[in-house]
Amino acid sequence: MTRQSPDGPDAAVSCTGLVYAFGDTRAVDGLDLSVGEGEVFGLLGPNGAGKTTAIRCITTLLPVPAGMVRVFGNDAAHDRMAVRRLLGYVPQQLSADAGLSGRQNVSLFARVYDVARKERAERVAQALTAVGLTDAADRLASTYSGGMVRRLELAQALVSAPRLLILDEPTIGLDPIARTDVWDHINVVREVTGMTVLVTTHYMDEADQYCDRVGLMHRGRIRALGTPDELRAGLGERRRAEGAPATAPLPTLEDVFRDIAGSGLDDKSGDFRDVRSTRRTARRVG
Numbered sequence: 001m002t003r004q005s006p007d008g009p010d011a012a013v014s015c016t017g018l019v020y021a022f023g024d025t026r027a028v029d030g031l032d033l034s035v036g037e038g039e040v041f042g043l044l045g046p047n048g049a050g051k052t053t054a055i056r057c058i059t060t061l062l063p064v065p066a067g068m069v070r071v072f073g074n075d076a077a078h079d080r081m082a083v084r085r086l087l088g089y090v091p092q093q094l095s096a097d098a099g100l101s102g103r104q105n106v107s108l109f110a111r112v113y114d115v116a117r118k119e120r121a122e123r124v125a126q127a128l129t130a131v132g133l134t135d136a137a138d139r140l141a142s143t144y145s146g147g148m149v150r151r152l153e154l155a156q157a158l159v160s161a162p163r164l165l166i167l168d169e170p171t172i173g174l175d176p177i178a179r180t181d182v183w184d185h186i187n188v189v190r191e192v193t194g195m196t197v198l199v200t201t202h203y204m205d206e207a208d209q210y211c212d213r214v215g216l217m218h219r220g221r222i223r224a225l226g227t228p229d230e231l232r233a234g235l236g237e238r239r240r241a242e243g244a245p246a247t248a249p250l251p252t253l254e255d256v257f258r259d260i261a262g263s264g265l266d267d268k269s270g271d272f273r274d275v276r277s278t279r280r281t282a283r284r285v286g
């Protein structure tokens with residue numbers, strides 16, 4: 001499909017000078033970000049970089065104390081309901097109820113999103129089919145595997161047919177097959193609907209494979225932006241200019257990440273595939 005210019009007035013997401021502080025901690029510190037319609041945009045960064053806080057401002061779950069956030073032109077500070085109607089959000093925290101079946105969970109979200117009553121059953125069934133959960137739809141979510149829970153949460157977010165899908169670490173703690181499975185389902189829906197996807201992930205290989213562009217966030221701001229190829233090539237050129245041999249292997253996205261975040265990887269909670277994430281996921285699906 002044709003993608004809009006990310007910087008155009010019709011950008012799916014546009015943040016300008018966004019600042020959000022928790023007391024003295026400026027979690028987001030002058031964030032400029034633009035996501036074009038139809039893009040899959042990956043927001044990467046070490047623990048504590050400000051990704052979740054930025055996303056919560058974009059989803060209107062946090063206010064916008066300074067700067068501007070627009071979603072398809074709607075101001076997140078002043079037109080929260082218009083913004084909410086346009087997006088589906090899969091947060092880091094568990095959003096499915098283990099005591100309900102898959103279908104009941106998605107139905108609940110259909111009601112919350114105000115899907116018309118007469119369309120509800122069909123839309124719920126479509127969302128469950130889109131994530132491959134039709135056969136398991138009437139089982140309790142407590143019997144689902146971690147990957148199935150994530151796909152259920154995806155169905156919950158898709159039931160309102162959002163133009164923008166926001167996913168905060170959608171594959172964290174999943175095994176490689178379940179991770180691929182989640183992405184395959186996202187991509188199928190995307191191809192059919194043309195929806196825009198904004199995703200945070202700590203997995204560089206996923207960013208490389210599935211994101212059209214990535215923004216590397218560190219200490220509240222975007223420090224590098226581009227396609228994964230552009231970012232790798234940029235670091236490679238710089239290293240050659242600094243004397244690296246022409247035969248040196250092309251840097252990986254992880255190299256780019258380390259180049260930007262530097263010691264920031266270590267000063268809060270260790271490496272970006274750190275144990276904290278794994279523990280959090282264990283809690284999510286346990």
Ligand SMILES: Nc1ncnc2c1ncn2[C@@H]1O[C@H](COP(=O)(O)OP(=O)(O)OP(=O)(O)O)[C@@H](O)[C@H]1O
Pocket residue numbers: 022025026027028045046047048049050051052053054
């Ligand atoms: N509710 C809160 N109260 C106080 N400080 C907070 C709160 N939420 C986040 N912070 C702080 O804001 C900063 C940014 O946190 P945020 O969760 O946005 O980062 P992140 O990039 O999403 O990290 P992670 O990859 O671990 O999810 C961190 O220093 C964090 O400790």
